Amino acid sequence: MTLSLKEFGYKQAIVIRTDLEMGRGKIAAQVAHAAVSALDDVRKRHRDWAEAWLNEGQCKIVLKVKSEKDLSILEEAARDLGVEANIIRDRGLTQLPPDTATCIGIGPGPTELIDKITRDLKLL
Amino acid sequence: MTLSLKEFGYKQAIVIRTDLEMGRGKIAAQVAHAAVSALDDVRKRHRDWAEAWLNEGQCKIVLKVKSEKDLSILEEAARDLGVEANIIRDRGLTQLPPDTATCIGIGPGPTELIDKITRDLKLL
Numbered sequence: 001m002t003l004s005l006k007e008f009g010y011k012q013a014i015v016i017r018t019d020l021e022m023g024r025g026k027i028a029a030q031v032a033h034a035a036v037s038a039l040d041d042v043r044k045r046h047r048d049w050a051e052a053w054l055n056e057g058q059c060k061i062v063l064k065v066k067s068e069k070d071l072s073i074l075e076e077a078a079r080d081l082g083v084e085a086n087i088i089r090d091r092g093l094t095q096l097p098p099d100t101a102t103c104i105g106i107g108p109g110p111t112e113l114i115d116k117i118t119r120d121l122k123l124l
Numbered sequence: 125m126t127l128s129l130k131e132f133g134y135k136q137a138i139v140i141r142t143d144l145e146m147g148r149g150k151i152a153a154q155v156a157h158a159a160v161s162a163l164d165d166v167r168k169r170h171r172d173w174a175e176a177w178l179n180e181g182q183c184k185i186v187l188k189v190k191s192e193k194d195l196s197i198l199e200e201a202a203r204d205l206g207v208e209a210n211i212i213r214d215r216g217l218t219q220l221p222p223d224t225a226t227c228i229g230i231g232p233g234p235t236e237l238i239d240k241i242t243r244d245l246k247l248l
Contacts (some may be wrong), residue, residue, distance in 0.1 A: 014156065025146040025186045025248035028155035032138065033182055035156035036163060054164075057215065058157055083169045091181065124149035
Protein backbone atom coordinates (compact mmCIF):
# COMPACT_ATOMS: atom_id res chain seq x y z
CA MET A 1 0.00 0.00 0.00
CA THR A 2 1.26 3.46 -0.84
CA LEU A 3 0.44 6.26 1.57
CA SER A 4 -0.77 9.42 -0.09
CA LEU A 5 -0.69 12.84 1.50
CA LYS A 6 -4.49 12.82 1.63
CA GLU A 7 -4.49 10.06 4.22
CA PHE A 8 -3.07 12.27 6.95
CA GLY A 9 -5.72 13.45 9.38
CA TYR A 10 -3.60 16.31 10.69
CA LYS A 11 -1.31 18.70 8.93
CA GLN A 12 0.83 21.76 9.53
CA ALA A 13 1.27 24.45 6.86
CA ILE A 14 4.11 26.93 6.78
CA VAL A 15 3.79 29.81 4.34
CA ILE A 16 6.81 31.90 3.41
CA ARG A 17 7.20 35.22 1.63
CA THR A 18 9.08 34.97 -1.64
CA ASP A 19 9.28 38.74 -2.16
CA LEU A 20 12.09 38.99 0.42
CA GLU A 21 14.40 36.92 -1.80
CA MET A 22 15.89 34.97 1.07
CA GLY A 23 18.40 32.20 0.34
CA ARG A 24 17.47 28.55 0.86
CA GLY A 25 19.29 28.37 4.22
CA LYS A 26 17.51 31.44 5.53
CA ILE A 27 14.18 30.11 4.28
CA ALA A 28 14.78 26.77 6.00
CA ALA A 29 15.64 28.42 9.32
CA GLN A 30 12.54 30.65 9.19
CA VAL A 31 10.27 27.73 8.31
CA ALA A 32 11.75 25.67 11.15
CA HIS A 33 11.16 28.56 13.55
CA ALA A 34 7.54 28.75 12.45
CA ALA A 35 7.05 25.00 12.79
CA VAL A 36 8.34 24.98 16.37
CA SER A 37 6.43 28.10 17.45
CA ALA A 38 3.09 27.14 15.93
CA LEU A 39 3.32 23.65 17.41
CA ASP A 40 3.97 25.13 20.84
CA ASP A 41 0.87 27.29 20.51
CA VAL A 42 -1.26 24.35 19.39
CA ARG A 43 -0.04 22.28 22.36
CA LYS A 44 -1.45 24.86 24.75
CA ARG A 45 -4.98 24.81 23.33
CA HIS A 46 -5.41 21.68 21.22
CA ARG A 47 -3.08 19.17 22.83
CA ASP A 48 -4.93 16.31 21.08
CA TRP A 49 -4.23 17.84 17.66
CA ALA A 50 -0.54 18.19 18.46
CA GLU A 51 -0.22 14.61 19.71
CA ALA A 52 -2.14 13.16 16.78
CA TRP A 53 0.02 15.07 14.29
CA LEU A 54 3.24 13.96 15.94
CA ASN A 55 2.04 10.35 16.03
CA GLU A 56 1.19 10.46 12.32
CA GLY A 57 4.71 11.62 11.51
CA GLN A 58 4.41 15.42 11.35
CA CYS A 59 2.90 15.92 7.90
CA LYS A 60 3.83 19.44 6.85
CA ILE A 61 3.67 21.48 3.67
CA VAL A 62 5.61 24.59 2.76
CA LEU A 63 3.73 27.13 0.66
CA LYS A 64 4.41 30.63 -0.63
CA VAL A 65 2.95 34.13 -0.76
CA LYS A 66 4.29 37.39 -2.14
CA SER A 67 3.71 39.97 0.61
CA GLU A 68 3.46 40.65 4.33
CA LYS A 69 -0.22 41.48 3.86
CA ASP A 70 -0.82 37.92 2.61
CA LEU A 71 0.58 36.61 5.91
CA SER A 72 -1.86 38.78 7.87
CA ILE A 73 -4.78 37.55 5.77
CA LEU A 74 -3.80 33.94 6.49
CA GLU A 75 -3.45 34.66 10.21
CA GLU A 76 -6.98 36.06 10.29
CA ALA A 77 -8.38 33.15 8.29
CA ALA A 78 -6.77 30.67 10.67
CA ARG A 79 -8.12 32.44 13.74
CA ASP A 80 -11.60 32.53 12.25
CA LEU A 81 -11.45 28.73 12.04
CA GLY A 82 -9.97 28.29 15.52
CA VAL A 83 -6.55 27.17 14.26
CA GLU A 84 -3.44 28.57 15.94
CA ALA A 85 -1.21 30.58 13.60
CA ASN A 86 2.02 32.33 14.33
CA ILE A 87 3.75 34.97 12.18
CA ILE A 88 7.54 34.83 12.51
CA ARG A 89 9.50 38.06 12.64
CA ASP A 90 13.21 37.91 11.95
CA ARG A 91 15.53 39.59 14.42
CA GLY A 92 17.43 41.08 11.55
CA LEU A 93 20.85 39.89 12.73
CA THR A 94 21.92 38.75 9.30
CA GLN A 95 20.12 39.33 5.97
CA LEU A 96 16.95 41.29 6.80
CA PRO A 97 15.93 44.50 8.60
CA PRO A 98 14.87 43.85 12.24
CA ASP A 99 11.31 42.57 12.79
CA THR A 100 10.66 41.63 9.19
CA ALA A 101 7.67 39.27 8.99
CA THR A 102 9.03 36.32 7.01
CA CYS A 103 6.52 33.48 7.28
CA ILE A 104 3.57 32.00 9.17
CA GLY A 105 3.13 28.63 10.80
CA ILE A 106 -0.46 27.35 10.74
CA GLY A 107 -1.36 24.41 12.95
CA PRO A 108 -0.95 21.47 13.14
CA GLY A 109 -4.66 21.00 12.91
CA PRO A 110 -7.23 18.79 11.19
CA THR A 111 -6.36 18.53 7.49
CA GLU A 112 -9.77 19.79 6.38
CA LEU A 113 -9.34 23.02 8.38
CA ILE A 114 -5.75 23.62 7.23
CA ASP A 115 -6.81 23.02 3.62
CA LYS A 116 -9.61 25.59 3.94
CA ILE A 117 -7.07 28.22 4.97
CA THR A 118 -4.36 27.40 2.43
CA ARG A 119 -6.13 25.89 -0.59
CA ASP A 120 -5.37 28.81 -2.91
CA LEU A 121 -1.63 28.78 -2.24
CA LYS A 122 1.14 27.17 -4.25
CA LEU A 123 3.94 24.96 -2.95
CA LEU A 124 7.25 26.75 -2.43
CA MET B 125 23.25 47.69 21.09
CA THR B 126 23.44 45.16 18.30
CA LEU B 127 23.01 41.51 19.20
CA SER B 128 25.49 39.22 17.53
CA LEU B 129 24.99 35.50 17.03
CA LYS B 130 27.80 34.86 19.54
CA GLU B 131 25.72 36.21 22.39
CA PHE B 132 23.27 33.30 22.31
CA GLY B 133 24.00 30.78 25.08
CA TYR B 134 22.00 28.02 23.38
CA LYS B 135 21.76 27.01 19.78
CA GLN B 136 20.23 24.37 17.54
CA ALA B 137 22.00 23.19 14.38
CA ILE B 138 20.28 21.47 11.49
CA VAL B 139 22.52 19.90 8.87
CA ILE B 140 21.13 18.92 5.49
CA ARG B 141 22.48 16.77 2.66
CA THR B 142 23.04 18.69 -0.55
CA ASP B 143 23.83 15.58 -2.61
CA LEU B 144 20.10 14.71 -2.79
CA GLU B 145 19.39 17.87 -4.80
CA MET B 146 16.14 18.64 -3.04
CA GLY B 147 14.25 21.81 -3.92
CA ARG B 148 14.03 24.68 -1.43
CA GLY B 149 10.52 23.73 -0.29
CA LYS B 150 11.54 20.15 0.38
CA ILE B 151 14.66 21.33 2.22
CA ALA B 152 12.60 23.68 4.37
CA ALA B 153 10.13 20.92 5.31
CA GLN B 154 12.91 18.49 6.21
CA VAL B 155 14.73 21.10 8.30
CA ALA B 156 11.50 21.97 10.11
CA HIS B 157 10.90 18.28 10.82
CA ALA B 158 14.41 17.98 12.28
CA ALA B 159 13.96 21.11 14.40
CA VAL B 160 10.73 19.81 15.95
CA SER B 161 12.01 16.27 16.52
CA ALA B 162 15.38 17.22 18.03
CA LEU B 163 13.70 19.76 20.32
CA ASP B 164 11.30 17.09 21.54
CA ASP B 165 14.22 14.80 22.36
CA VAL B 166 16.07 17.55 24.20
CA ARG B 167 12.97 18.34 26.24
CA LYS B 168 12.96 14.80 27.61
CA ARG B 169 16.53 14.86 28.91
CA HIS B 170 17.66 18.47 29.13
CA ARG B 171 14.50 20.42 29.79
CA ASP B 172 16.53 23.40 31.02
CA TRP B 173 18.39 23.61 27.68
CA ALA B 174 15.12 23.54 25.76
CA GLU B 175 13.53 26.26 27.89
CA ALA B 176 16.60 28.50 27.79
CA TRP B 177 16.81 28.17 24.01
CA LEU B 178 13.13 28.99 23.54
CA ASN B 179 13.41 31.99 25.87
CA GLU B 180 16.40 33.33 23.95
CA GLY B 181 14.40 33.20 20.72
CA GLN B 182 15.35 29.84 19.18
CA CYS B 183 18.75 30.60 17.65
CA LYS B 184 19.24 28.08 14.89
CA ILE B 185 21.70 27.58 12.05
CA VAL B 186 21.28 25.52 8.91
CA LEU B 187 24.45 23.82 7.64
CA LYS B 188 25.28 21.37 4.88
CA VAL B 189 27.05 18.08 4.22
CA LYS B 190 27.41 15.97 1.10
CA SER B 191 26.54 12.41 2.17
CA GLU B 192 24.53 10.18 4.47
CA LYS B 193 27.75 9.06 6.11
CA ASP B 194 28.42 12.65 7.18
CA LEU B 195 25.08 12.65 9.01
CA SER B 196 26.06 9.50 10.90
CA ILE B 197 29.41 11.02 11.89
CA LEU B 198 27.62 14.08 13.27
CA GLU B 199 25.15 11.91 15.17
CA GLU B 200 28.00 10.06 16.84
CA ALA B 201 29.87 13.27 17.64
CA ALA B 202 26.75 14.72 19.26
CA ARG B 203 26.13 11.63 21.35
CA ASP B 204 29.75 11.62 22.52
CA LEU B 205 29.16 15.12 23.91
CA GLY B 206 25.78 14.28 25.43
CA VAL B 207 23.78 16.36 22.96
CA GLU B 208 20.56 14.92 21.51
CA ALA B 209 20.65 14.46 17.74
CA ASN B 210 18.01 13.13 15.44
CA ILE B 211 18.47 11.96 11.84
CA ILE B 212 15.34 12.55 9.74
CA ARG B 213 14.28 9.92 7.24
CA ASP B 214 11.86 10.96 4.52
CA ARG B 215 8.82 8.78 3.97
CA GLY B 216 9.41 8.99 0.26
CA LEU B 217 5.87 10.08 -0.60
CA THR B 218 7.01 12.73 -3.03
CA GLN B 219 10.56 13.34 -4.31
CA LEU B 220 12.78 10.72 -2.61
CA PRO B 221 12.95 6.94 -2.17
CA PRO B 222 11.37 5.81 1.15
CA ASP B 223 13.52 6.14 4.27
CA THR B 224 16.12 8.39 2.71
CA ALA B 225 18.16 10.11 5.46
CA THR B 226 17.90 13.80 4.59
CA CYS B 227 19.17 15.81 7.54
CA ILE B 228 20.01 15.84 11.24
CA GLY B 229 18.79 18.10 14.02
CA ILE B 230 21.36 18.68 16.76
CA GLY B 231 20.19 20.22 20.02
CA PRO B 232 19.28 22.83 21.13
CA GLY B 233 22.20 22.74 23.51
CA PRO B 234 24.88 25.03 24.93
CA THR B 235 26.48 26.96 22.06
CA GLU B 236 29.98 25.76 22.95
CA LEU B 237 28.92 22.12 22.61
CA ILE B 238 27.01 22.64 19.35
CA ASP B 239 29.97 24.53 17.91
CA LYS B 240 32.32 21.66 18.78
CA ILE B 241 30.15 19.29 16.75
CA THR B 242 29.55 21.53 13.75
CA ARG B 243 32.54 23.88 13.52
CA ASP B 244 33.90 22.39 10.29
CA LEU B 245 30.61 22.73 8.39
CA LYS B 246 29.50 25.46 6.03
CA LEU B 247 26.19 27.33 6.06
CA LEU B 248 23.61 26.06 3.58
